[in-house]
Structures are given as C-alpha cells and as structure tokens.
Amino acid sequence: MNILVTGGAGYIGSGLLIKLGERFPRATITSLDNLEKGDYHYVKHLRNDRRYHLLVGDIRKKADVRKAIPQDTVTIMHLGAIPGIGPCREQPKKAIDTNIYGTHLLLEEAVKRNVKRFIFVSSAAVYGIPKQRPITEEHPLKPINLYGVTKLSGEKLVNAYYANNGLTTTILRFSNVYGMGAYTRWKTVIPKFVWQATNDQPLTIRADGKQQRNFVHVQDIVDAFVQCSKTSKKAVAGETFNLGGESLSISQIANIVIKEGQQKLGKKISKVHVPLEPDEVYTSEFDYSSKRASEKIGYKRKRKVAQSISELFDFALKLKANACS
Numbered sequence: 306m307n308i309l310v311t312g313g314a315g316y317i318g319s320g321l322l323i324k325l326g327e328r329f330p331r332a333t334i335t336s337l338d339n340l341e342k343g344d345y346h347y348v349k350h351l352r353n354d355r356r357y358h359l360l361v362g363d364i365r366k367k368a369d370v371r372k373a374i375p376q377d378t379v380t381i382m383h384l385g386a387i388p389g390i391g392p393c394r395e396q397p398k399k400a401i402d403t404n405i406y407g408t409h410l411l412l413e414e415a416v417k418r419n420v421k422r423f424i425f426v427s428s429a430a431v432y433g434i435p436k437q438r439p440i441t442e443e444h445p446l447k448p449i450n451l452y453g454v455t456k457l458s459g460e461k462l463v464n465a466y467y468a469n470n471g472l473t474t475t476i477l478r479f480s481n482v483y484g485m486g487a488y489t490r491w492k493t494v495i496p497k498f499v500w501q502a503t504n505d506q507p508l509t510i511r512a513d514g515k516q517q518r519n520f521v522h523v524q525d526i527v528d529a530f531v532q533c534s535k536t537s538k539k540a541v542a543g544e545t546f547n548l549g550g551e552s553l554s555i556s557q558i559a560n561i562v563i564k565e566g567q568q569k570l571g572k573k574i575s576k577v578h579v580p581l582e583p584d585e586v587y588t589s590e591f592d593y594s595s596k597r598a599s600e601k602i603g604y605k606r607k608r609k610v611a612q613s614i615s616e617l618f619d620f621a622l623k624l625k626a627n628a629c630s
C-alpha cells in the first residue's frame with residue numbers, strides 16, 4: 306500500500322513522512338512537493354530507505370499528480386499549499402491556483418485511482434472573527450482573508466467529492482502549529498520570538514499583544530494523522546475536525562519567551578509593538594475546541610508551549626554556536 310503526502314518537504318509534512326514510516330512499516334510513502342518552500346534536505350536520510358519516494362513536482366500539474374498516485378495508493382494526505390495569510394496576500398493567483406485548483410486535481414485523480422481515503426489540511430482561518438465560544442466545527446465559516454477563503458474553497462471541493470464521488474474524505478483544521486519539526490521554520494510567532502531573543506533583537510508584538518491565538522504542537526498534529534488513518538472509515542468519512550492546543554495571548558507568549566530566554570541567555574530581552582497585519586483576526590478570546598477529534602479519533606494534546614519554548618531556545622543556541630564556529 307502507498308500513502309501520498311503532498312507538501313512532504315515542508316514543516317509539518319517532513320515530520321509526517323518520518324512518523325508514517327515508523328507507524329506503517331509495510332507501506333510505501335510518496336511525497337509530492339515542488340520545493341517552493343520546503344526542502345528534502347531535512348529528511349535526506351529517508352532517501353536511503355526504499356519505502357520512500359521523494360518526488361519533486363507540482364500539485365497544479367496533472368502529469369505530476371498522476372505520477373504521485375500509483376495504483377496501490379490507499380491514502381492521500383494533502384498538505385501542499387501556499388500557507389498563511391501573508392503569503393496568500395502577496396501571491397493571490399498562485400495561492401488560488403495551488404490551494405484550490407491543486408486540490409481539485411488531486412481529488413480528481415484520487416477518484417480515478419480508487420484511493421480509499423483523502424485527508425485535507427485546512428485551517429482555523431476558515432472561521433474568521435470568532436462569534437461563539439468555544440469555536441467548534443459548527444461555528445460559522447466567514448474567513449476574512451484570502452488564505453482562509455482558499456482553505457474554505459478546498460473544503461467545499463472535498464465535501465463535494467465525498468457527497469458525489471464516494472471518496473472517503475476527512476478535513477483537519479489546524480490552529481497555529483509550533484514546535485520543532487524535522488525542520489523548524491522561524492517565521493511563526495513562537496519560533497520567531499525565540500529567534501529574535503537569541504539574536505539580540507526585541508520581540509515584535511503586533512498591536513497591544515492581548516489578541517489570543519491557539520497553539521498546537523507539530524508532533525501532536527503528526528500523531529493526529531496516524532490516529533485518523535487508523536480510525537474506521539465509517540467514523541471519519543465526510544467529517545471535519547478541529548485540531549488545537551493551548552489558547553494564549555501574544556503577550557503571554559512573549560512573557561514565557563522573556564522568562565525562559567533571560568534564564569538561558571543571561572541577559573535582558575526587550576519587546577516592541579508593531580501594527581497588526583491588515584487582514585489578520587484580532588480577538589481577545591480564541592477558545593478552540595478539539596472535543597470532536599478527541600471523541601472520534603482519540604486526538605490528544607500531549608505537548609506544552611512552555612516546554613517547547615525551552616527546547617526551541619536550546620536548538621536556536623546550538624544553531625548560533627555552529628554558525629559562529
């Protein structure tokens with residue numbers, strides 16, 4: 306049996322490739338990534354493992370998609386995307402082509418190849434400004450930025466293929482993913498603050514910092530894919546699950562980074578306030594419920610933000626020391 310991961314060279318996808326190899330030792334695992342952002346360098350050891358096929362190709366190209374779905378493909382885990390509010394704002398056509406048209410091509414080929422399961426990665430951005438607490442899967446879907454719109458469009462396509470083509474589909478809506486992966490990106494707020502602190506820069510807090518976000522560890526996300534794949538098709542078919550973790554304000558995150566950083570670095574860490582991005586949600590409460598995922602796929606949040614910040618500091622310090630030596 307083959308499992309296809311799109312975006313397998315990316316932050317979440319590369320950790321997923323490793324985990325799938327551990328948990329499904331008899332499967333072959335194919336990754337399709339155009340290396341727009343990701344890099345197979347971080348999983349280069351997998352090249353020596355005959356179970357892995359690390360393809361360079363584009364989900365917007367039919368020939369590449371076909372090549373990535375051999376006849377024995379049982380599951381597609383679709384992570385490849387232009388992720389995030391900023392990247393979608395800056396490259397709207399590419400975001401629409403990749404996140405919507407690319408998803409359509411994969412769904413088409415999945416049906417033709419009789420793929421058993423299709424897991425689509427979506428985002429809490431589909432909800433827009435929170436209107437109810439907690440945010441469950443039933444919360445109104447009113448994205449306020451192009452990223453959320455493309456993810457919601459992808460979801461609608463997925464649901465249409467579930468309803469009309471007999472494809473077993475599941476949608477996973479992640480909140481903000483953080484933590485050390487197979488490779489760690491330093492751009493999202495938690496790693497960015499750690500990076501700034503380690504490199505003698507002030508922490509850049511958007512707006513007054515009272516806005517809340519929900520943070521989920523990358524390894525908890527990777528585990529959830531495995532749990533979802535192992536749950537009966539009946540229980541997950543046509544389902545949508547929120548996958549979240551701890552809700553904290555940006556100021557709370559900054560305070561944890563400052564406390565931990567001052568201990569580890571032995572020096573004072575400062576902060577500055579910068580404007581909010583134009584299409585970013587500002588909300589003082591972002592209470593994200595993963596109850597349905599806990600009940601149906603046994604999803605558990607195991608990792609904690611404070612512990613992860615400490616690990617990120619150790620890693621950032623190691624990288625800095627290596628760069629200086």
Ligand SMILES: NC(=O)c1ccc[n+]([C@@H]2O[C@H](COP(=O)([O-])OP(=O)(O)OC[C@H]3O[C@@H](n4cnc5c(N)ncnc54)[C@H](O)[C@@H]3O)[C@@H](O)[C@H]2O)c1
Pocket residue numbers: 311312313314315316317318337338339340341342343344362363364365383384385386387388389403407426427428429478479480481482483493
């Ligand atoms: N990181 C988060 O906080 C977060 C939160 C919610 C949802 N998500 C979703 O999770 C998924 C993975 O995100 P990530 O954080 O690992 O981002 P990432 O940028 O590290 O990974 C995305 C991967 O997709 C690849 N890609 C982009 N366009 C492609 C194309 N046309 N064809 C093939 N590959 C292509 C990139 O090269 C990259 O390796 C995305 O769908 C993203 O929207 C991420």
